[in-house]
Structures are given as structure tokens and as C-alpha cells.
Amino acid sequence: xxxxxxxxxxxxxxxxxxxxxxxxxxxxxxxxxxxxxxxxxxxxxxxxxxxxxxxxxxxxxxxxxxxxxxxxxxxxxxxxxxxxxxxxxxxxxxxxxxxxxxxxxxxxxxxxxxxxxxxxxxxxxxxxxxxxxxxxxxxxxxxxxxxxxxxxxxxxxxxxxxxxxxxxxxxxxxxxxxxxxxxxxxxxxxxxxxxxxxxxxxxxxxxxxxxxxxxxxxxxxxxxxxxxxxxxxxxxxxxxxxxxxxxxxxxxxxxxxxxxxxxxxxxxxxxxxxxxxxxxxxxxxxxxxxxxxxxxxxxxxxxxxxxxxxxxxxxxxxxxxxxxxxxxxxxxxxxxxxxxxxxxxxxxxxxxxxxxxxxxxxxxxxxxxxxxxxxxxxxxxxxxxxxxxxxxxxxxxxxxxxxxxxxxxxxxxxxxxxxxxxxxxxxxxxxxxxxxxxxxxxxxxxxxxxxxxxxxxxxxxxxxxxxxxxxxxxxxxxxxxxxxxxxxxxxxxxxxxxxxxxxxxxxxxxxxxxxxxxxxxxxxxxxxxxxxxxxxxxxxxxxxxxxxxxxxxx
Amino acid sequence: xxxxxxxxxxxxxxxxxxxxxxxxxxxxxxxxxxxxxxxxxxxxxxxxxxxxxxxxxxxxxxxxxxxxxxxxxxxxxxxxxxxxxxxxxxxxxxxxxxxxxxxxxxxxxxxxxxxxxxxxxxxxxxxxxxxxxxxxxxxxxxxxxxxxxxxxxxxxxxxxxxxxxxxxxxxxxxxxxxxxxxxxxxxxxxxxxxxxxxxxxxxxxxxxxxxxxxxxxxxxxxxxxxxxxxxxxxxxxxxxxxxxxxxxxxxxxxxxxxxxxxxxxxxxxxxxxxxxxxxxxxxxxxxxxxxxxxxxxxxxxxxxxxxxxxxxxxxxxxxxxxxxxxx
Numbered sequence: 023x024x025x026x027x028x029x030x031x032x033x034x035x036x037x038x039x040x041x042x043x044x045x046x047x048x049x050x051x052x053x054x055x056x057x058x059x060x061x062x063x064x065x066x067x068x069x070x071x072x073x074x075x076x077x078x079x080x081x082x083x084x085x086x087x088x089x090x091x092x093x094x095x096x097x098x099x100x101x102x103x104x105x106x107x108x109x110x111x112x113x114x115x116x117x118x119x120x121x122x123x124x125x126x127x128x129x130x131x132x133x134x135x136x137x138x139x140x141x142x143x144x145x146x147x148x149x150x151x152x153x154x155x156x157x158x159x160x161x162x163x164x165x166x167x168x169x170x171x172x173x174x175x176x177x178x179x180x181x182x183x184x185x186x187x188x189x190x191x192x193x194x195x196x197x198x199x200x201x202x203x204x205x206x207x208x209x210x211x212x213x214x215x216x217x218x219x220x221x222x223x224x225x226x227x228x229x230x231x232x233x234x235x236x237x238x239x240x241x242x243x244x245x246x247x248x249x250x251x252x253x254x255x256x257x258x259x260x261x262x263x264x265x266x267x268x269x270x271x272x273x274x275x276x277x278x279x280x281x282x283x284x285x286x287x288x289x290x291x292x293x294x295x296x297x298x299x300x301x302x303x304x305x306x307x308x309x310x311x312x313x314x315x316x317x318x319x320x321x322x323x324x325x326x327x328x329x330x331x332x333x334x335x336x337x338x339x340x341x342x343x344x345x346x347x348x349x350x351x352x353x354x355x356x357x358x359x360x361x362x363x364x365x366x367x368x369x370x371x372x373x374x375x376x377x378x379x380x381x382x383x384x385x386x387x388x389x390x391x392x393x394x395x396x397x398x399x400x401x402x403x404x405x406x407x408x409x410x411x412x413x414x415x416x417x418x419x420x421x422x423x424x425x426x427x428x429x430x431x432x433x434x435x436x437x438x439x440x441x442x443x444x445x446x447x448x449x450x451x452x453x454x455x456x457x458x459x460x461x462x463x464x465x466x467x468x469x470x471x472x473x474x475x476x477x478x479x480x481x482x483x484x485x486x487x488x489x490x491x492x493x494x495x496x497x498x499x500x501x502x503x504x505x506x507x508x509x510x511x512x513x514x515x516x517x518x519x520x521x522x523x524x525x526x527x528x529x530x531x532x533x534x535x536x537x538x539x540x541x542x543x544x545x546x547x548x549x550x551x552x553x554x555x556x557x558x559x560x561x562x563x564x565x566x567x568x569x570x571x572x573x574x575x576x
Numbered sequence: 577x578x579x580x581x582x583x584x585x586x587x588x589x590x591x592x593x594x595x596x597x598x599x600x601x602x603x604x605x606x607x608x609x610x611x612x613x614x615x616x617x618x619x620x621x622x623x624x625x626x627x628x629x630x631x632x633x634x635x636x637x638x639x640x641x642x643x644x645x646x647x648x649x650x651x652x653x654x655x656x657x658x659x660x661x662x663x664x665x666x667x668x669x670x671x672x673x674x675x676x677x678x679x680x681x682x683x684x685x686x687x688x689x690x691x692x693x694x695x696x697x698x699x700x701x702x703x704x705x706x707x708x709x710x711x712x713x714x715x716x717x718x719x720x721x722x723x724x725x726x727x728x729x730x731x732x733x734x735x736x737x738x739x740x741x742x743x744x745x746x747x748x749x750x751x752x753x754x755x756x757x758x759x760x761x762x763x764x765x766x767x768x769x770x771x772x773x774x775x776x777x778x779x780x781x782x783x784x785x786x787x788x789x790x791x792x793x794x795x796x797x798x799x800x801x802x803x804x805x806x807x808x809x810x811x812x813x814x815x816x817x818x819x820x821x822x823x824x825x826x827x828x829x830x831x832x833x834x835x836x837x838x839x840x841x842x843x844x845x846x847x848x849x850x851x852x853x854x855x856x857x858x859x860x861x862x863x864x865x866x867x868x869x870x871x872x873x874x875x876x877x878x879x880x881x882x883x884x885x886x887x888x889x890x891x892x893x894x895x896x897x898x899x900x901x902x903x
Contacts, residue, residue, distance in 0.1 A: 096777070102777050102780070103767075103768055106766050106779075173765060175763050179762075179763070181723050182723040182763070182764065182765060185723070269741030269742075270740065270741075274741075275739050275740060275741065276742075309629070310631070310636070310638050311638040311639060312638070312639070312640055312642045314643065315642070315643050316643070318643070340735045340737055341737045341739075342736075342744045345674050348670075352663060352666065352667065356663050357659070360652060360655060360656055360659070363652075363655050364648070364652060366618055367618075367651045370618060370622050370625070371647075373621075373622065373629060374621075374629070374639065375629065375641070376625070376629045376639065377631040378631055379631045388622065388626060391619075391622055392619060392622070395614075395615055395618045395619065396615065399614055399615055400611065402607050402611060402662060403607050405662075405663075405666070406603055406607055406662060406665065407666045408600045408603045408666050408667070408668070408670040408673060408733075409603050409604050410666075411600070411670065411735050412589075412604075412730070412733045412735065415728075415735075415761040415763075476587075479588045479589055480584055480588065480589065480590060481590050481730035483728065483759050483761040483780075484763075485763040485779060485780075486779070486780035487777040487779070487780045488777035488780040488781055489780065490581065490582065491581075492581050534634075562642075565637070565640030
């Protein structure tokens, strides 16, 4: 076992044409045009980061409006028509413009090449095209705000979506275009990981974030075209009255749901797998311990990606599919729990005999373990046929997927944003404020969403503007929780924004990380490494235990 | 929102009011306790480690043990066994809930933005109110006319989408007398503008009630078309006038809509499309409700739907009494 010294294992070479000493990707070139035409994966990552955070703010703004409206049954602040638009946009923006592109687009772009010791992704220009496709898709999607709005829900179920007067074509076209961004990014990452690893970066020396990103990329490439086809068919049906899904035109309404969920269930793993990857990084670095069960975690990502393709029918237990299909889908759904459980067990085992700092990223990672455990376990309720019939399309489902998507992915994302903030910006944020933000967010999140489990199982359907008076106290508590979440994000925003101006200068490796991104300068130079690194150890070789054997049973 | 309150039976779930509810709740209890146990199995070590292994100094030695095949096998296989068990626990009551008994009363359910309509084998049609006998299985055969809807009675633990173009079905046997709320659980939009003043929330106001009654009351309901004789007859007529949507074409204030106004209608002499004249009396009104095209008033299109077989005599009498009152 090699002794862990940050920077050890990178061999210094003379290098012919690097950027001048002291320059980094921020100051290498100046001006807006240099950003818009850049092929530097880090700059593209930054632009993704800003764009997806704007999308998140917008989606969050709609969420706060929705919660405010639900403070009372009947009208609180908006009309039913506005409410229906608000929850549609909240869902569509959060799914298609924030959670799918955020981690791969922002953090994946920035760190994937650095973590394998590459200068850039395999196809830098294609990478820029992905960003422009994302922007184009976002413009169309948000354009619906001024083009009559959209009130179909983010799922676009027919025949509602094929008959409504809303801007369905515009938004589905936007999602269609953004889908290509997702496909091309996935393709780029897969080729990059296969072809551009620095000397010594074997597959089993890949940081687990990259295993997760790799698995995600596979799903993006295989599943997203199905969404594209589905949306295209929907556009054809609306524009040319070709009967595909609408029964009035001779189509099949349930077929749409099959097509839609054939993409959108794997897409759930597009949303959560990168978050899993981030948690592996956060826990290993901030507990300074060799990750437990590296291969188990790596292959569980692959397993989730594959099994994820076979469970879409669990969204349709009461939608009129055959009993045989429902039974098979229920069974397969339970199988996803195995690799998911394996991950949780290994992360928790990584904390065993480790050295844990209560740093901001660790606070978010621990919150993730708690929230994702609830999110994952409540999925079992929904996998059980008899129980799902009662819970389907209620607030229980809303609570479940927010525990996974927000309690899981968003907490991992915010934790990782703090984790890599010094590397990205060269500035340290306020630790105390960071920890406070994590704790406040955790409290607000549970207030908002745990309440919704109770609402749902007691009988509150989702997408309701009006509701039975008996549900008002729980709705009010949930709404107050949403304000606490809002406050937490304001603290995060304030903390990170002020760090840019007045934060201490960040060292190259503030957390003592072993993976390659910590071995280069802060912020990194345009070519990432002044000399090509040669890697001689794994990304989590933290142990300085001289008697270590590596395995408990070897 | 107007609708019977959902009686809460336990912390999590509504009261059990159908024969299948207890078996479904058993599955709920199994998965709930499995999850609670697993949650603590995960979180107790997590927080124990977080406290115990808090970093005290920078040079701390951390473990190099990075895998254990034995333990990986244990925490893969053991959950697999538990998950397969959960699958079967969830499957069993669902199989029962999927197959209706052969002797079930069949009721046709039509879902249309934002109303539920229930039609019985004898032709009795009841908008917005499903009346069922206690202790008898009832099978609902459902369809939708516009978009997707979904029928849910939380106390019965049954839910099924209603889909345009196909029939879907569910069944239940109610075990408790009482009134229950049906909620639509498949998003079906909302009204634009003022088209549905009684359903401003659209989807979220697409409610109906289930009245579980004893055998005798159920028989009375089928014979009378569901009329409550304790309410004054003209008032019942007014309710039917709204429930059946007569108000869409017949005004009460004299204004001309798609059909003649009810104001001053009774006793008036109307000229028909063929030029002949008719005096509006009880017989003319009854005929015009059952077979509206028989004698269409001049100047109006023959578009009124036929109510033969849908409205029962007591209901027609109530509507006539209501029309008489519009002087």
C-alpha cells in the first residue's frame, strides 16, 4: 500500500506548449465572446452550472408559488388555470432543464476530464454544441410562458396533451432538442472515459463519480431517443391529426404512457445516478477513508442503469395494462432495490473507522444518506401492487420522488458544489454558514415532504388545486416547510456569492483529496495539468495504516 | 371543498370500509415495518460512526479495509429474500382486488370533465352519486369520453383509470354504511374562464359520492331513480335541472338559449316547427323530455338528447313541478 501524499504519483515532465504560469481557465481569455465560443470543458461546465442554477431558481420559484396556493383550499393567490401551469412548469423545468443536465453538464463537464488526467473531453466542439442545444431547448420550453402557457403536467399524458389549447408543440419541441444535448453529452463522456485516461488510470482507478457518470451516459444514449420519438409522434398527432395516441383519432392512450415511461423511468436514474457518484466522492474525501466496496458501488451503478430499463410499467399499475404485465413489472421493480441497497450499505461502511470532518459537504452527504434512505425505502410501498393501487397519484408519490430527487440528487449536488467550489472558483466559502445552510435545508425539506407522505396515504391526490378541508393543517405545515427550504437556498446563494468577493484564496487541495482534480492548480489551467499526470494509486488510497491488508476477509 | 370527509382509521390510512381493505392494509403494515426496521438498521450505524469517528486530529489513521466479499454477499442476498417476500405480500391482495366475484352488480361509469355518471342495469342513471348496497360486490365498468380520469375511494383502497375508447373495471364490496368521497386521481385539467361555475377547480373538483345503503334503500333507489322524497318536489326538480345540465340550454330568466326558456313556459301555447300549435301541459313536457324530437318548438334546433330510459317517472314529475313554478 503506497503512502498517501497528495500529489504523489504524478510524474513531472517538461511540457512544450502549456499556458503561461499563473494563468488559469478563468483568465486565459477574456470577454463574453471567448466564453460563448470556448471549447474548454471547464468553461462549458461553468455555463451549464449557471444555466441550470437559473433553471433551478425558476423551478423553485414555481414550487414556492404552488405551496403558497395550497395554504388554503380553493383560491389563495392564483386561479386554477394558473396553478395547473405552475405545476407543469415546475415539473418540466426541474426535470428537463435542471436535474437531468445539471450534474453531468456542470460538474461532469468540469471534472470528468480532470479526474482522468485528460486535457478536455474527446469532442470539445460537440460539447459546446450540447450546450447550445440545451439553451435552444430551454428557450422553447420557457417560451411557452409567453405563448399561452402549458397545463398538461410534465408527463404530457394524452389525450389531454393532444387536445388542449396549451403550447404543447413548443414545449415538447424544446424537450426534444434538449434531449439531443443529453445524448451528445453522454456520447462524449463515454468516449472520453474510454480513450483519454492518463497513464495509470485503469478502470478500477476511476473515481466512483465517473462510474456513475458513465452509467448515466449509457442510459442517456439508449433511452433519450425513445423520448424524442414519443414527443415527435405527439407533435405529429397534434399538428397533422395522425391518430397514434388519441382514441378520438383511433389511437391508444395507454401506448403513450408506455413510450413515455420507457424513457422517463430510466431517466429517473439519469437524475439520481450522478448524485450517487457525488456521494461516493464526498464521503471518501471528507471521511479520509478508502471507499468500502469500490467494485460493488461501481457495478451497482451499472446494474441500476440496466435494470432501470425494465421497470417502466410500475407507473401504470392502475392505467389499464394487463395484470400479467403489472405483476412482472412489480417483481422487476423490487430488483432495483438490491443495487441501491448495496450502495447505501457500502457508503455507511466507509464511515466505519474513518476520520470524519463535519464540513459542509459532509453535512450534505449525511443528510443525503438519511433522506435517500427514506426515498428509497418508500419506493418499496409503491412497488407493491396492492399498496400502490391506494397510493398511486397521491401526495405519497410526490413525497417519495422528492425524497429521491431533491433529498437525494439536489442534496448531493449542493454538497458537491461546496466540495468543488474552491477548485472551480479558487475561493473558500464560509464553513459555518455552509453547515447552517445544510441543516436548515434538511429541516425544511423534512417539514415539507414528510408531511406529504401522511397527506397522500390519508387520501390527498396530487395535482389538486382544491382539496378536502380536513387536509388543510398538513398542507399548511408543508407550505411553511417550503419557506424554510427557500431560506436555506438563500443562505447557500449568499455564502457562495460572497465567497467570490471576499472568500479566502483556496489552496490546491483544501480537503486532502486523492483524486486527480486535487493534484492540479486551483483554479486549473486551461489544459488542466501542466504535465500529463502518471497515476500510481487509486482515487481513495487514504489509508496510512501500516498494517493494512485491504480486505477484511483476505 | 364540498365532499364527505375521509374518516381516518389509523395514523396513516383511512378507515377500512371494503372487504379487500384489511388485506391491503396488512400488506401496508408489512412494508411499513420492514422499512422502519431497515431505516434504523441504516441510520443507527451512520450516526454512531459520524459521532465516533469524528476527526480529532489531521493525522488520524483510517482503516484500509476496503471490501469484504462475505458481507457483500450477505447484504445482497438477504435483502433479495426480503424483497421477493414483499412482492408476494403485495401480489396476493391485488389478485383478489383484480378479479370481481361473478355475482357482482355491474354499474357503468362514465367520466367526463369534471363529472362522474353512474348507470345501473335497469337504466337508472345517477350523476355524481353512486348508491350501492352494503355487503354486495359491485363491479364498476368505466370509460371516459374526453381525457383520462381515475376513480378513487380511499376508504375502499380501490383505484382505476378511466380511459377514452376502452373499458376498465374495478370492484369492491362495501362493509360500512355511510357516504364516501370519490376523487379523480388522473389529472384532467381545469376550466378556462367561467364555463364550469360549480367546478372551478376542474380536476380537483371532479368529485362524486358513494352512498352505501341497506338492501331496501338500494331497491327504492333503483325504482325511484334515486329521488329523496323528503325534499319538496319542485326543489328536487331544480336539482335535476342543474345535475342533468338542462340549464345549459334552458334559461329561467326569459333569455333565449339553444332551447326555449322555462320562464312562463307552463300553459303557454307554442308554435311547432311544422306550423301546428301545442299547449304546454304535463303530457307535452313529459313527451319532450323522453323523446324531444317529437314536437320541436319553431325556431329551435332539434338537438336535445333523448332521456328515455334514463330519467324515471318520479324525476320527470319533479322536473315538471319545477317548470310549473317558473312563472
